[in-house]
Amino acid sequence: MHEVLRDFLHKFVLVYIDDVLIYSRSMADHQRHVMEVLRRLRTYHLFLKAEKCLFHHPSVQFLGFIRDYSSVTSPLTNLLRNKPKSLTWTPAAMQAFDTLKQAFTTAPLLVHPDPELPFVVEVDASTTGVGAVLSQQQGNPPRLHPCAFFSRKLNPVEANYDIGNRELLAVKLALEEWRHWLEGAKHPFTVLTDHKNLEYLRAAKRLNPRQARWALFFTRFNFTLSYRPGSKNIKADALSRLHSPDIATKDPEPILPERLFTNPISWSEETLPKLNASTDGPPACPPGLQLVPRSRRTNLIHSTHTSLGTGQPGITGTLSLLRQRFWWPRMAMDVKRYVQGCRECAMAKTPRHLPSGKLLPLPVPNRPWSHLGVDFITDLPASGGCTCILVIVDRFSKSCRLIPLPRPPTALEMAECLFNHVFRYYGLPEDIVSDRGPQFTSRVWRAFCKCLGVAISLSLAYHPQTSRQTERKIQEVGCFLRTFCHSHQESWNQFLGWAEYAQNSLRQSTTGLTPFQGVLGYQPPLFPWDGEPSDVPAVDYWFRESERVWGEAHLQLQRAVQRRRTTADLQRSQAPEYQPGQKGLAQQRNPPLPLLIDDGPVYLVKEVLDSQRRGGRLEYLVDWE
Structure with a gap:
């Protein structure tokens, strides 16, 4: 707009962004000036909205500003609230009116910027x-x-x-x-x-x-x-400082730090006899103790429990201190309820009770390779261009597949790997258990599993027990590789097939079978062939034997799960029942350290939309807060 009307500026036109003001000394000059501006706008195909235009007005509002305008006019706007039938003129309204008149007629008035001046x-x-x-x-x-x-x-x-x-x-x-x-x-x-x-x-x-x-x-x-x-x-x-909170509205706070106070009781000892005299105590009140009225009990428990002189003791300690001088009905229950809800104790003290929550085992599969667990062994020495192992475990037979990879795969590479090494040999599974790695939380992985009808079970954060079978298999594979590759670690890739064969040949304590027997129905030979016919069953016998073996394995798995559940529940307590909206403290073991990026701010991420691996590092597509 400045470029279009440049030769008119400060002669009879003022422009502020898209607002145009035309001023003249006479009506004849004004009509001529308006026509010149309109012709110029039409030449450059600039359009005006008639509802926003004012023509031939002696005065208009243009770029006015009064600081704290809403605060100054609040007495006047209060008079007009709810459309009153009559106005009650108050001294505050009069003062606001005079202040506005003064602001409209005196500096600081906004002046229009002059591009010729600095x-x-x-x-x-x-x-x-x-x-x-x-x-x-x-x-x-x-x-x-x-x-x-x-x-x-x-x-x-x-x-x-x-x-x-x-x-x-x-x-x-x-x-x-x-x-x-x-x-x-x-x-x-x-x-x-x-x-x-x-x-x-x-x-x-x-x-x-x-x-x-x-x-x-x-x-x-x-x-x-x-x-x-x-x-x-x-x-x-x-x-x-316009956005600073009003200091006068804050509650007064003590100048001394809170740690210098020992939480004194908020009522004096002289008032206790009066309170006891005004309260009809039951005959069970022991002699020599003072009965505490209901309105004072919570304050007394708080002062006793949080005092620096007591060190926030537990239920027994707090109750013992109170019983030295005070008494009221159901004192032990009130103290227990208060101490159990103490936020500082929950955050600072070592829990002495059994962990909450009974064992909730994963469902027992009915056939081989119907329920899988997947995880990775990473940061290995380079061997044949591979630095990572994909570990896939069948939760029914405990059979495993070990697949070397050059790096942790993306979601698409993970889907291709599972299809080529598992699905085309054993069929589609019903459920896959994994951690919350970027491969398993991306939209590509969710869409892949949804198309195949495969359920996704993600483990809880910092809770590897969810995929315990996969974690145990990773430990055993790592032990095998350390045993046979300790002197030539760059060739572990050559021993990976033998590690898989060894793991599938070991008898499992839960089923009493080897993984080969659970999947194939027979055990392949482990030693050199001596010329005798191999013990490979006929087709009909294989079907009957497989059904028998799978049924027996399923029964053994159920028994093992029940034994494990019974043993674990002896060391755990019943999980608490939370009500909707109730707040609690979440325990997070070994939380990750915050990232410091050149001492810059930490930006809040609303949602991780996608991820990809590039140059050995993960890149994320995110939606900022």
């Missing part, structure tokens, strides 16, 4: 927001007049920036806000800040990635950073 940008940042003022030296004599104001609240990530980065963010946001005036300005402009270190930004040799991106953005502008003390940077400082 700009001044004043910026400041607080802990909650940033503020900026765009000004120019106008008038006779020249005075610094504001052209525009800017204020914005910091989001949670920006609020964690240090003071230097917050001040630099204020500069960046101000230049973004007024880039239509500042980018390509005729004169270099000045940015005033109360953070002296920003003066050396362009000469700095080491910048973090965020500062480097902002520095690249600053190259689009011709400006100088200058320091001004905070006591003189009043306008920008006030704008940056």
Whole structure:
């Protein structure tokens, strides 16, 4: 719009982005000016919306600003609330009315920016927001007049920036806000800040990635950073604190830290006899003890349990301390309920009770290769171009397949590997148990299993017991490879087939059969052939024997699961029953350390959309918060 109306600017036209103001000294001049502007807009195929246009008006509202306008006018807006039939004029309303009249008739009034004059940008940042003022030296004599104001609240990530980065963010946001005036300005402009270190930004040799991106953005502008003390940077400082919470609304807090207090009882000892006299105690109250009224019991338990002098004892310790001087009915139950709900004890103390939750075993399969468990052995020495082993375990026969891979596969490569090495030999499974690796949580893997009608069972985070059979098989394979490849680790790939053969030949304690017998119905020879006919069954006999073996194996598996469940439940307690909306503490063993990326902020991820492996590292496609 500036380019289209450039020869009319400041003669009879003012432009602010897409707002056009036409002013004239007489009606005849005004009609001529309006026609010239309309012809120019039609020449450049720019359209106006009639509902938003005002023609031949003596005055219009154009780019006005009054700071704290909503706060100033609140007494007046309260008078008009709910459409009252009559207005009650109050002193507060009168004061607001006078304040508005003063604001409309006095400075600081916004002046329209003059591209022929240099700009001044004043910026400041607080802990909650940033503020900026765009000004120019106008008038006779020249005075610094504001052209525009800017204020914005910091989001949670920006609020964690240090003071230097917050001040630099204020500069960046101000230049973004007024880039239509500042980018390509005729004169270099000045940015005033109360953070002296920003003066050396362009000469700095080491910048973090965020500062480097902002520095690249600053190259689009011709400006100088200058320091001004905070006591003189009043306008920008006030704008940056618009979003600060009202300090007067906060509850008073003690100046001394909480750890210096020993949680004294909130009622004096002199009031106890009066309270006891006003409460009809039951005859069971022991002599020498004071009866505590119902309204004081929780405070008394809290003071006794959380005091520095007691060290937050358990149920027995807290109850013992209270019983030295106090008594009330069902005291033990009240103390137990309070201590069990103590958040600090739950987080800091070692649990002495049995783990909660009974054993919930996986379902017992009915046939070989119907329920699988998959996992990886990674970070192996390179052998034949492979550094990883895919371990696939049949949960029915305990048979396994060991497949060497050059690297952990993607979801698509995982699907191809399972089809080529398992599905085409043993048929489609009913369920696959795996951890929560990126291969098994991607949309490609879910779509693949859905098309084949295969259920996906993902283990819980930090709970490898879900796929215990696969983890145990990984341990046994690792032991085999360490035994035979300890002196030539670069050739473990040559021994992997023998490791699979050995694992499938070992008799399993749960079924009493070897994996070969569970799948094939017979045991292949383990020793050199001596010339005798091999013990391979006939077809009819093989079918009958397979059905018998599978039925017996299924029964043995059920018995083994029941034995394991009975043994495990002896060391566990019943899981608690939670109500909807009830809060609890989740125990997380060995949580991962937070990532520090060049001391930058941690961005919140809403959803992981997809992943792929490139150069030995995982890349994620994510949706940011």
